[in-house]
Amino acid sequence: MENRFLITLEGLGALLAELKGMGRTLIGPVVRDGAIVYDEITGLRDLPAGWGDVQEAGRYRLEKRDDGALFAYNSSPMAWKRFLHPPALTLWKARRRDDGFRIESEAQAPPLHAFIGVRACDLRAIAIQDRVLMEDRFRDPHYAARRRDVFILAAQCAQAGNTCFCASMDSGPRATQGFDLALTELLHPEHRFLLEVGSEAGGRLLSRVPHQVAGEADWAAALQATENARAQMGRHVDTRNIKTLLYGNAEHPRWEETAQRCLACANCTMVCPTCFCTAIEDHTDLEGSEARRVRHWDSCFTSQFSHIHGGVVRAGIASRYRQWLTHKLASWQDQFGTLGCVGCGRCISWCPEGIDITEELAVIRAQDQNGAGEDA
Amino acid sequence: MDASDPLCPRPAPVRAVHHETADVFTLILDVSAIPGGAAFAPGQFMMLYVFGVGEAPISISGDARDSRTLAHTIRAVGGVTRALRNLRPGDVLGVRGPYGSAWPVAAARGRDVVIVAGGIGLAPLRPVIYHLLRRREDYGHINICCGARSPGDILYTGELQRWREEGDMQVMVTVDHGDPGWRGQVGVVTELLDRVRCDPANTLAFTCGPEIMMRFTVRKLRELGIAGEAIHVSMERNMHCAVGFCGHCQFGPLFVCKDGPVFPWPRIAPFFGIREL
Structure with missing residues (x-):
């Protein structure tokens, strides 16, 4: 046909x-x-x-x-x-009643x-x-x-x-x-x-x-x-063994260097076509009789993203940048069986500092600690 | 309510509130109106919603045999947990769950058990203890090691006593800071591990508490000769959705909400020591 x-x-x-x-x-x-x-x-x-x-x-x-x-x-x-x-979506509404409240999806x-x-x-x-x-x-x-x-x-x-x-x-x-x-x-x-x-x-x-x-x-x-x-194509990435490369370079000095430039503005995650993270906000009306739950895009670059009682897990920007990039190219594979990056380049163009994911990956590969990215 | 919507809580009335310590309380929820009740496995958690305030992940601390009620032992530390403390019998809250992985209690049969809890970390371990107590004769030595900040922060004091006296369990408690009336041990929970009774080659260990406590607990358990595969750890991370959509609870490649919160030690060991992961 x-x-x-x-x-x-x-x-x-x-x-x-x-x-x-x-x-x-x-x-x-x-x-x-x-x-x-x-x-x-x-x-x-x-x-x-x-x-x-x-x-x-x-x-x-x-x-x-x-x-x-x-x-x-x-x-x-x-x-x-x-x-x-x-970017923002009401998941459900709850209305107070005499016997409690009722939730509607x-x-x-x-x-x-x-x-x-x-x-x-x-x-x-x-x-x-x-x-x-x-x-x-x-x-x-x-x-x-x-x-x-x-x-x-x-x-x-x-x-x-x-x-x-x-x-x-x-x-x-x-x-x-x-x-x-x-x-x-x-x-x-x-x-x-x-x-x-x-x-x-x-x-x-x-x-x-x-x-x-x-x-x-x-x-x-x-x-x-x-x-x-x-x-x-203006950029290239060597994806060979990229998962082990990134897992094996969690303590690479490059994360701290890049953190000196990264503003943690979250632009890269907002423009990224695969970033899916969200946060929940609950809203109530002034009478307190109706509540609604709103889900909105969130970013692993915000300080509150990793908040647990007693503090924030990823306190520094280096750990947030590492989380984002390692998730895209390494842990995404373990979680979902694919890479989480499609090579659209949005995060490069829209980074106000011009941080370039392809350059970051190239530097880590070139200064690979303990040979994590090499063939077994 | 859309039963297929995993993001939609269902209403559940509070049946009772027990005050455990100055800032810890236990809610008993009636979930008998929810189809299927709330059948759960020890170690799992629920999302609890307070009308107009918000939602928080809370481990289940009751007996898994009872699917008509849920017990949650909660420390009031944030907006939602403080609102949960204000609930009274008859008040209604929203529940979703149960979620997450479970302690492998079935694997404990015929073996010695070491339970190591730090503070509120005892709450998700209590269903394990209930499970072991039900057929006590099926297990070897059972050791319960609890650490608390101060004598006033020790959870379930009455039950600890009963487990010790009637449950044929070695129950040990230590506090970080004693008070004038305290006759017990002062120090970190790992010091109790020197006194556990177990055959390291045939022991299962469960631990829940602050990460730093669990790190030293695992190290000590390994020193005692207990294999990494026999050690299970319950992790805490920020959770908004509990179903793997929101991304907040990631720990390396793991989603604590759906892959955890209970992990066999070898699964998280590669990531456990990395700062700010």
Whole structure:
């Protein structure tokens, strides 16, 4: 069965309109506040036509392009977890009654979303959060309700940013699964999109808009686009034995050195597409008759994160940075069977100090104490 | 209430409140209205919710044979635990659980047992003692070593006496600071371990207390010749969710809420000595 097709710019517009007509809220890239973020879009005209970005450690700038490309930007400061694992969420409400109180779950049907323009690294990130929040011993009903029916239109990367390293993490640049449809934007000789079908829902949607079967030349052009992205990848990580490398270097002096720069601002954890940690806050109304529990994103960089009675376990910033990085690349593997980093580079671009996870890993490997990262 | 929502507490009335020491009390909760009651294994914990105040993880300190009530011995140290202290019989709180791993009590059959508790650490070990007492003849020597800050901080004093006199258990107590009326031992709990009666090759050891106390306890138990695999440790870390979602309780690769709180020593030994982990 053919699963590669071509649609025109108008065809893409029609596809978005179809999705919207099916009652879905479209979430896609838009330009706002000098960045490309994900928000509700009405259709093609809201997409960031002709915008790209330049990213470096601690730096993100939009840059105008002259080709009208819709998906020529790199990692957004926003990750899709905002919509699947919201930054703040009411879990339940409790109301006081004569005989005590009654608790009602707030786990309910969320809006039916379609995600437009999900990158390969972010598809992997979604799969990683699925594993954490739905596929372990307990299932988070709030995440599951948002995740279940989401439609995903992926966008294959035709370029990579300077902070990208998905190729090192084996999570990109080409998406091969986890989407309903995946587009590759082709700009020459004319503006068109190669579409790969990843699910029945994707195939059904495509059948409702004008399309044609893609030729070999179109497919070759799409693959070349991804290869261009791979070649542009600005960062690299050597992941060999990375778990034992980090476990074996828990007392490495580099943690203290990096702590001198780290502000413990938590930016890296907020932009990270896999960071899932949350805190609970209980709120009551003024009468004291109603209480609600709110879950919000938390960060292992805050001092209170590791609070137990009598004090804070990770009192210093060095231990918090070590916790974050070791969790991403080492203990995540023991916990969930995958790496917790997808190589999107957000933490590098959005660190106000420009601390670069790839550089930190390279330094620890180069000054490996007791050969922890070497082959057994 | 959505029964499938693991984040939603269920209401449970307080049946009784016992005052143990100046800042420690025991709540007896009626969970008979909860489908399935609250069947638990010794070592597990519950999340207790005080309306409008918040939730805290609290170990279960009662008898696992009784699934209609839950006993929780609590030290009032924070906002939620202080609010728990203000509860009276008939008040309703919210409960979730039980959660976490258990002391391997079944493995104690035919063996000697050493229980080492520091302060409130005796609370999650009391269900073990109840379990051992039920078929006392199935076990060899049973040693209970308790450390407390002061004589007034010793928990379950009446029961300690009964366990000693009627339970054929060697119960030893030491305090950090004595008072004029104190005739017992003063010193750290590890000093009691010199007096335990056990065959180190056939002994199971359970310990719960401050981390520094457990570190020295494990060292001493190892010196006595007890194998690392036979030593079990209950850990404490910050917990918000108890189900592995919030990330707060991570200890190296382990989630204390779902992989612990009770760990065989070899599982946590590689991480135990690392500062601020």
